[in-house]
Amino acid sequence: MKGIKKIHIISLVMITAAVVLLLSASKDMSTYATFAEADSSGSAVKVVGTLAKDKEMVYDPAVDPNYFSFFIKDAAGIERKVVLNDAKPQDFELSEQIVVTGKMQGNDFIASNLLMKCPSKYKDQEVSVRSDI
Numbered sequence: 001m002k003g004i005k006k007i008h009i010i011s012l013v014m015i016t017a018a019v020v021l022l023l024s025a026s027k028d029m030s031t032y033a034t035f036a037e038a039d040s041s042g043s044a045v046k047v048v049g050t051l052a053k054d055k056e057m058v059y060d061p062a063v064d065p066n067y068f069s070f071f072i073k074d075a076a077g078i079e080r081k082v083v084l085n086d087a088k089p090q091d092f093e094l095s096e097q098i099v100v101t102g103k104m105q106g107n108d109f110i111a112s113n114l115l116m117k118c119p120s121k122y123k124d125q126e127v128s129v130r131s132d133i
Helices: 002-028 035-041
Strands: 045-051 068-074 079-084 097-105 108-118 125-130
Touching: 035 045, 035 097, 079 097
Parallel strands: 079 108
Antiparallel strands: 045 068, 045 097, 068 079, 097 108, 108 125
């Protein structure tokens, strides 16, 4: 009888741990939002878009090595300025697609995380940048 109770307790603990892991992982598997949805949300969202290469990118490490701003166009065609409080990633201009995680602050999107999908001769590569704000 004691062995059966131990197995039940261990099984219950393992099931609880699995549920907790699945719930925490599901928070990161959120869908992408547009800038309009980010503006109305008020919470952190992921926005996917393309770099607006005709707009100004600001990165001057001599002035502030942890300030990089650029513009991206989301899936709905809305262009917004994105501010990343981190260094400019290498080969940033070559990215095909950019995913930024963060919040709207006024008309600017303040990014806490940036993921770039870059073209490659052999396969697609993803480069991730995380900023601690």
